[in-house]
Amino acid sequence: xxxxTPAGRTPVEEELRRLAGSVPDPELPVVTLEELGVLRDxxxxxxxxxxxxxxxxxxxxxAIEAMSSDIERVLHDHGIPxxxxxxxxxxxxxTDAISAEGRRKLEEHGVAPPRPGGxxxxxxxxxxxxxxxxxxxxxxxxxxxxxxxxxxLRRCVSCRxxxxxxxxx
Amino acid sequence: xxxxxxxxxxxxxxxxxxxxxxxxxxxxxxxxxxxxxPVLEEEVALANIALDLLGQARxxxxxxxxxxxxxxxxxxxxFRNCQLVEQPNGDxxxxxxxxxxxxxxxxxxxNRLARTGTPFAPLSAKAVKEIAYHRDHAEHWTLRLGDGTPxxxxxxxxxxxxxxxxxxxxxxxxxxxxxxxxxLNDSWLASVTxxxxxxxxxxxxxxRRGAWTAGAGREGLHTEPFxxxxxxxxxxxxSHPGASW
Numbered sequence: 199x200x201x202x203t204p205a206g207r208t209p210v211e212e213e214l215r216r217l218a219g220s221v222p223d224p225e226l227p228v229v230t231l232e233e234l235g236v237l238r239d240x241x242x243x244x245x246x247x248x249x250x251x252x253x254x255x256x257x258x259x260x261a262i263e264a265m266s267s268d269i270e271r272v273l274h275d276h277g278i279p280x281x282x283x284x285x286x287x288x289x290x291x292x293t294d295a296i297s298a299e300g301r302r303k304l305e306e307h308g309v310a311p312p313r314p315g316g317x318x319x320x321x322x323x324x325x326x327x328x329x330x331x332x333x334x335x336x337x338x339x340x341x342x343x344x345x346x347x348x349x350x351l352r353r354c355v356s357c358r359x360x361x362x363x364x365x366x367x
Numbered sequence: 368x369x370x371x372x373x374x375x376x377x378x379x380x381x382x383x384x385x386x387x388x389x390x391x392x393x394x395x396x397x398x399x400x401x402x403x404x405p406v407l408e409e410e411v412a413l414a415n416i417a418l419d420l421l422g423q424a425r426x427x428x429x430x431x432x433x434x435x436x437x438x439x440x441x442x443x444x445x446f447r448n449c450q451l452v453e454q455p456n457g458d459x460x461x462x463x464x465x466x467x468x469x470x471x472x473x474x475x476x477x478n479r480l481a482r483t484g485t486p487f488a489p490l491s492a493k494a495v496k497e498i499a500y501h502r503d504h505a506e507h508w509t510l511r512l513g514d515g516t517p518x519x520x521x522x523x524x525x526x527x528x529x530x531x532x533x534x535x536x537x538x539x540x541x542x543x544x545x546x547x548x549x550x551l552n553d554s555w556l557a558s559v560t561x562x563x564x565x566x567x568x569x570x571x572x573x574x575r576r577g578a579w580t581a582g583a584g585r586e587g588l589h590t591e592p593f594x595x596x597x598x599x600x601x602x603x604x605x606s607h608p609g610a611s612w
Contacts, residue, residue, distance in 0.1 A: 257494055258422025287426070288489035290496060342504050343412035347419055347497070351408060367496050 208242070215240040217272055218250055224264035225346060228307040231265060235295025238286055247280040248273055253291045255367070256347045293367050305330045310337075310352065310363040327363050329354035337361075379486055380431050381447070382542030385585055386487070387427030388448035391438055392593075393469060394420035395600050396456055405459050412504060413462070419497045426490050439604035443587075443594050450584040451533035453593040457526065460512055460519070464526035466505035471558050472537045474498045475551055483545050506562050513566025520567070527563065528571045535575030539585055 207215065218240050219232030231237045231252075238251035250269055254262045266283040273281045293312035296304075301311035308330050326335040334356035342365075344351040349362040375383065397417035404410025428434040451469055456462045477498060480491035512523040538552040563570050603610065 254422070256419060256422065256497055257426065257490070258418040258420070260418070286489075287493050290489075290493035292496075341408035341412055342500060342507075343408075343415035345411070347415040365500070 207240070211240055211242050214242065214248055214273065214276075214278070217276055218269045221265065221268045221272055224261045224268065226304070226307070226309070228303045229296075229300045231269075233297045233300030233303065235297065235300070236265070236291060246278060248278045248282070250281065250283045251286050252283055253286050255291050257287075258347070291367070293364060296364075304364055308361055309349065310361060312364045312366045315366065327352060329357060329359065330361055331359045332357040375430055375486055376543075378543035380542075382485075382487070382544050383427045383430040384437075385447040385449075385541045387424050387431065387437075388446050389452050389469075389473075390420040390427065391424035392446070392448040392596070393452040393465075394418070394424060395596060396452065396454075396465075397462075399456055400462070409459075416466075416501050416504065419494075419501070423490065423494050427487075430486060435604070439601045443589055443597055445587060446589065446593075446597075447585055447587065448589075449533070449536045450590050450593075451530065451537065453584070453589055453596060454530060454533060455592045455596075457529075458522055460522040460526040461529065463505055463508040463512065464523070464530050466501065467509050467559065467562065468530060468534050468537075470498055470502040470505050471562075472534075472551075472555055474502050475554050475558070476546065479546050479551070480544065485544065487544075509562055509568075510566045513563070513568040523566070524568050527568055528573065531571035531573055532576055536584060541585065 205212075215237070216232075219230055219237050221231050223229050223231060223234055226234075234255070236253050236255060238253050239249075240251075241249045243249060250273075252262065252265060252269070262285060266285075269283050270281045294314060296312065304311045310327050310330050313327070327337050328335050329337050332354060334354055336355040337352050338355060339350060340353050340360065341351040343349075344362050348364060348367070350365045351360060352363050353360045394417040397413045397420070400410055400413045402410070404413065424438075425434050428437045431437060451465060454461070454465060474495060477491040477495040480487045481495055482488070483491075509523065512519040514520070515523075534555075537555070538548045540546075540548050560570050
């Protein structure tokens with residue numbers, strides 16, 4: 199009888215999940231896939247074979263292919279010859295899946311983290327977006343789409359610095 | 368991209384092709400703005416919207432078959448997209464009017480499909496959140512151009528009028544999707560009317576279908592500019608089969 203954790207995973211699967219989850223996001227390498235909340239499941243149905251479920255942030259996110267190959271590489275390096283990474287859409291990813299640590303790292307990196315309640319969409323949720331550089335809440339929207347689909351471009355009225363905002367989804 | 372291994376019903380195949388081709392063709396049109404946008408931020412915004420649409424297209428076409436073969440090797444009459452999305456970019460106002468009409472339709476449609484038991488529900492639930500941003504973007508620009516300078520207002524009105532005749536086709540039933548198309552049309556009309564009125568624009572009064580071909584995109588009949596768009600989109604793949612970066 200194999201001992202399982204509350205999530206129903208064996209200790210080996212927990213360790214494999216930790217490895218897969220520690221892969222950095224290819225576009226925002228300050229956060230890991232675990233912190234971003236895109237790693238759905240890691241299972242080992244047979245010795246030497248691991249199945250990983252990954253969900254994209256955005257339907258067309260080109261980073262998903264880099265994420266898959268990075269996970270495969272890390273698990274191969276840890277002695278798993280047969281790795282399959284599957285993309286799952288449901289339930290849809292939301293910025294609410296980003297961990298508290300992930301939010302802290304984004305802000306430290308100069309990207310304003312998403313406000314809570316992302317599943318309600320682009321309607322302003324009342325809370326202002328704080329400048330990650332000077333902390334002012336007096337910021338304005340420059341463009342709804344920035345360097346990637348998941349970010350908006352804003353400018354701080356206080357320190358005049360432009361910055362990316364990981365917008366709510 | 369994930370591949371649908373489970374066979375889908377012929378009616379769902381029809382729907383996947385129609386919705387997938389809509390997304391693919393509009394992504395291609397929006398991509399044409401790269402290097403030509405009025406400001407850099409808008410170029411980036413349109414490219415990001417195009418990328419979302421391309422993601423939808425890849426998923427939907429993969430339900431039908433090989434996504435690359437479907438995108439690059441079909442002839443014009445085999446495409447099932449509505450005629451609205453194939454219309455040329457025109458000036459920026461035309462692109463925004465097309466975005467307003469289409470993203471409003473897409474948001475309403477996927478919102479409904481997300482609650483069905485169809486194979487489209489998972490994608491719809493995800494896509495609708497992204498489309499909300501597309502619609503938001505189009506609405507803000509419609510307000511800004513319509514309620515802007517005399518020049519911007521005139522151009523926005525011209526674009527709104529010119530594309531009106533392609534909007535009727537959006538509410539033709541697609542496959543056997545469990546959607547109340549009349550209700551969808553009513554919701555669309557209410558939403559678009561509200562935006563146009565706030566933008567001080569006149570809601571077009573003309574027919575929502577044009578001459579004999581307008582509205583037949585779902586049957587494979589397309590407008591003249593579509594062939595040229597397709598030639599550009601397919602040229603590289605057809606000239607160099609199997610080429611990769």
